[in-house]
Amino acid sequence: MGDGNMSVVMYNYLCSKLGNQNDVKTRRLCYTLTKYLEDYNVLIPSGSKAEGLDFTKSDIDIMWHLTCVHVYEHPPNNMLIDCFVISTEDTVPGFVRLIHEPHIIKFDFVREWCIEHDNNRRLLSNKLLKEALYGPCIADTGGFLDNAFCLRCRSWIQQAYPWVKRNRTWPSPEMINDIIKVGVMLVPIGCKGSQNEDIEWRVSFSIAEKQLIYSFSHTQFLCYA
Numbered sequence: 001m002g003d004g005n006m007s008v009v010m011y012n013y014l015c016s017k018l019g020n021q022n023d024v025k026t027r028r029l030c031y032t033l034t035k036y037l038e039d040y041n042v043l044i045p046s047g048s049k050a051e052g053l054d055f056t057k058s059d060i061d062i063m064w065h066l067t068c069v070h071v072y073e074h075p076p077n078n079m080l081i082d083c084f085v086i087s088t089e090d091t092v093p094g095f096v097r098l099i100h101e102p103h104i105i106k107f108d109f110v111r112e113w114c115i116e117h118d119n120n121r122r123l124l125s126n127k128l129l130k131e132a133l134y135g136p137c138i139a140d141t142g143g144f145l146d147n148a149f150c151l152r153c154r155s156w157i158q159q160a161y162p163w164v165k166r167n168r169t170w171p172s173p174e175m176i177n178d179i180i181k182v183g184v185m186l187v188p189i190g191c192k193g194s195q196n197e198d199i200e201w202r203v204s205f206s207i208a209e210k211q212l213i214y215s216f217s218h219t220q221f222l223c224y225a
Contacts, residue, residue, distance in 0.1 A: 014222040018222055018225050019052070023054075024052035024218065027054060028050070028051075028052045031045035031060070042064060043065075044062070044064075044150075044206075044207065045060060045061070045062055046060075046206040046209075048060075051210060051214075052213075052221065053225055061147075061206075062147045063149075063185060063187075063206065064148070064149050064150065065150055065152055065185070066149055066150070066151055068082060068110060069110060069151050070082060070083045070084070071085075071086065071098060071151050071152060071154075071186060072085055072153065072154075073085070073086045074155075082107060082110050083100070084098035084099060084101070084151075085098070085101055086099075086153060088159065090196060091191070091194075091196070091200055092191050093159055094159070094191075095191045095194075096200065096203060097199055097201070098151075098199075099121055099122070099123055100124065112132065113128045113129045114128070115128065115199065123199045124199070124201070125198055125199050126188030126190055126198060126199065126201055127198035127199075129149070129188050130188050149188060150186060150187045150188075150204065151185065152183060152184075153184050156179075156183060157184055157203065159203065164180060175212075178211065179211055179212075182211075184203050184205060185204040185205075185207065186201040188201060190202070
């Protein structure tokens, strides 16, 4: 059998196991994510099922965007209530701290998630938020569904700009622009072993990752799977 025929056989075999192009598109439609997040998009699906896979042990992760908290890397002039500003001071790459700006906190429960730290600055505690919302992730009994709470920063943070500026042929400049417009998500998990673990937040690029996967050709997707 020639190499070309072997490639076709392998492609057909993988399609029989993972699904053809229409199968993958149909699965993704079940977990559609709007191109640009708006305030009312509080449920963000991710995980292998949202990517279009359907293995026996495929999982679905649901990120619940807490829209009551506003996060900025650089505070705007028209700061809203319940606003926090990203700080990378004393953190490792991929983690940040969230400092409350001296504005009114509207919701009492947001105030309860904060602690006084570093010269009486008020920081958002991932530990207190998790205690209030029953952990960073809530899994079903079968282990196939994880619910994670998260915050959103609407801008692409400075830590991640080296990725934007890389020399590359893929992804396209248009796709990169779409990705950075969405911003990043922040999940209530600190760097393990850090002295400030309870007040650190991990930067999540799960939305960007899914956008990149959606851009794959079906052959590329089969190789990825």
